[in-house]
Amino acid sequence: MDNAIIIGAGPAGLTAAVTCAEKGLDVVVIDEYMRAGGRLLGQLYEEPNGNWWNGIKESTKLYKKAVDLGVNFHLNTAVNNIENSNGIWTIYTERETFHTPSLLLATGAAEAxxxxxxxxxxxxxxxxxxxxxxxxxxxxxxxxxxxxxxxxxxxxxxxxxxxxxxxxxxxxxxxxxxxxxxxxxxxxxxxxxxxxxxxxxxxxxxxxxxxxxxxxxxxxxxxxxxxxxxxxxxxxxxxxxxxxxxxxxxxxxxxxxxxxxxxxxxxxxxxxxxxxxxxxxxxGLYPLAELAAVAGCPFYLVEELGGYVPLHNERMESPLEGLYVAGNITGIEGAKVAAAQGRTAGLSMAHHAGMDELDGEIKNSIEWTEQTRDNAHIQFHPEIETGRKKILQQWDAYQSNKKRSVVSNSRGGIT
Amino acid sequence: MTRRILDHPILGKMEDNNYVSFTFNQKGYKGLENESLAAALLANGIRTLRHHEESGSPRGIYCNIGHCYECRVSVDGQQGIRACLTPVKEGMTVESDGQLPSSKRR
Structure with a gap:
């Protein structure tokens, strides 16, 4: 079952969908809104080079690309619950129920x-x-x-x-x-x-x-x-x-x-x-992360990222098998960073589906995300980089704790 | 009176012109097919979408992305539908929900 499900059709979700589809996965995108694009839709500003960034155009471009690659969209569809059993995620919506080994939460942000x-x-x-x-x-x-x-x-x-x-x-x-x-x-x-x-x-x-x-x-x-x-x-x-x-x-x-x-x-x-x-x-905005909480993902409060964010690494993996996060659910930043994160998540999901030799592409995508962040001319939080470092430190701490507890558990088993 | 931005200095002229008819509290209005009910009502100058079940105070849209549930109305007889997430269709019957009877209130 080489499929992937993405919740959220904003810049992160759409870019992840395109990436997964390009790698040959069957992709379903679910979004509550009637139109794809998420918060990107409303954006309209003049960039330092004098060009206008038009969110509607950018959204339409991404959406069309995804549709052309065969991505299946379920718009106007709210997700009520997600759960995991034996490595398979089940997604309950108002209409249908979906199953996948690989689920991306790209739910974005909400306003406080x-x-x-x-x-x-x-x-x-x-x-x-x-x-x-x-x-x-x-x-x-x-x-x-x-x-x-x-x-x-x-x-x-x-x-x-x-x-x-x-x-x-x-x-x-x-x-x-x-x-x-x-x-x-x-x-x-x-x-x-x-x-x-x-x-x-x-x-x-x-x-x-x-x-x-x-x-x-x-x-x-x-x-x-x-x-x-x-x-x-x-x-x-x-x-x-x-x-x-x-x-x-x-x-x-x-x-x-x-x-x-x-x-x-x-x-x-x-x-x-x-x-x-x-x-x-x-x-101001805060990460919209209820579904990660429902899934049982550990959370950390990182002010620089805009609030409580689900634990994740640079590859956009959560500690839960087959669960990924990208975009503003991981911290409040602009649409271009969200899209870059979406690409990384898409590659990680393709890797999870058994596609080999993606490590180089994933590494490049992580670097591209950092470059995009450095070049952003608006930053929602001036200390965003500090926030990003904090969550990666938490990831390392979490992983080494897990190893330690596995060692002590196995010792416990012997004695 | 329309509140539509028909021409925009950057976004240009509005392309959609497929208007459909719907009713809100028994009065007839026009909206663009598949735009949100909240947008169609606001374009017609309607801001009060319901009255609070307990206090009876007037309420309208707040978040416009389906989280706050302030914009809930009855659509074709079904209660509690969020106007900001519901596309307008030809012949839709929309009604405000209002204050409910309460034994505690005086």
Whole structure:
């Protein structure tokens, strides 16, 4: 039974599917969404060389390639459970049940919510939801909105909204509470933003990033950060403001915006009402790994990777026989890194199916992944490489523990 | 009034134009065949998809990728269908689910 099953039709899953099919495996791809591409679908940005990265085109290209190679797609199909028995993985979906010796989890990431009073009102949505509505479905989330949460993803999507003729009145912070933590503190946000400042066309931000090499200067930067904010792509980025409330009778009618000090505390009496018809919440991405947990894969919390990630090695193998992971389930990075990981996973799966002499190709693919990471012009976490090293160290520790326990078990058997 | 982005400076003109008819709470609307129900409703200016079973507060889409279950509606009589993952088809009957009776609520 030379087949492979891939859960998730994003850049990692699609690339793995193409790779497996090229190596002669029968491949099935399952995805909950109605269209292949995953989070790649919504992406739209200008690369440093002036070319536009169009997620829809990239997704279609990969999808068509996979279909031409005979990959079987089951879209609009949610996976409910996976289990292993005698080396065979069983995948339960809403419709059919599938079996395979070789299963890849390429389930991607989900957005962390940021609780803000009024966030259940219709018109409040995750920033990714607004991105997909705008770029994929070509429907405006509203006419004028505010984005709560300033990070790499929300800054990019603010620009995309503006490109589509949707006004972004402000990119600002949530009021600090136990849940928002650092996302509500101007200094911490500025810290993380400095790593993307080379993309900013605004001379203020560019100049600022050179000034703010050390902590003292950063603190000064926040203290002197103009209350009006600075503009990036004509969108006000307001690190000295925070949304304290989203208001409206039956739908979003506006937000209450207050001035905050460098530690994120609200300056009383500074509240003003900003009329908007939609609000985006940007809490950042975390790896979507429930299926790896259901399968019994060990997990580690690695902040640099975006949260809890299933244990894996550079060959994208999990410690469980025949179970592979690739893409954002292994840590939050861009689509190009996810695709490179997908290729490695596909090769490892072909190797598992008994195909010999793939070690060289796998090695090259691992190197290509690292190169892609080094060349990425946006990094979701500045310390991504540290995160990657941490999980590999955990892998080594896990493997040597396992060996030790096998030795002690066998000793136990003798005595 | 449509909220569709018919022309986009980078993505160009919208190519899909295969409109189908469906109803939402007994009123007729047009949507693009196979786009998500959530997108079709938003394009028609509809944001409130249901009222919360317990509190009765209005709810709409939140995550748009099937995780939060905030957008659930009844489709052709079946309850709890996520509007963000359901492709629009000709003749679909969609209804909001609403507040349920409760012995505890006053």
């Amino acid at each position: 919510p940021v609780p803000v009073p009024g966030w259940t009102l219709p018109g409040v949505m995750s920033v990714g939801a607004a991105q997909v509505m705008t770029n994929v479905h070509r429907v405006k989330p509203g006419e004028r909105g505010v984005i709560i949460g300033v990070n790499v993803l929300s800054a990019a999507i603010a620009m995309e909204l503006q490109l589509a003729g949707v006004e972004v009145a402000s990119l600002t912070l949530p009021k600090t509470n136990q849940m928002t933590q650092d996302a509500g503190k101007p200094k911490e946000v500025l810290d993380s933003l400095l790593h993307v400042s080379h993309m900013a066309p605004s001379p203020f931000v560019r100049y600022g990033s050179k000034l703010m090499k050390n902590d003292f200067m950063k603190k000064l930067g926040v203290n002197f950060y103009p209350k009006k904010g600075v503009k990036m792509w004509d969108i006000p980025i307001q690190l000295r403001k925070a949304v304290t409330k989203i208001y409206g009778e039956d739908e979003v009618e506006g937000v209450t915006l207050a001035t905050i000090n460098a530690d994120g505390e609200v300056v009383s009496g500074s509240e003003e009402h900003i009329p908007v018809d939609f609000v985006c919440i940007a809490g």
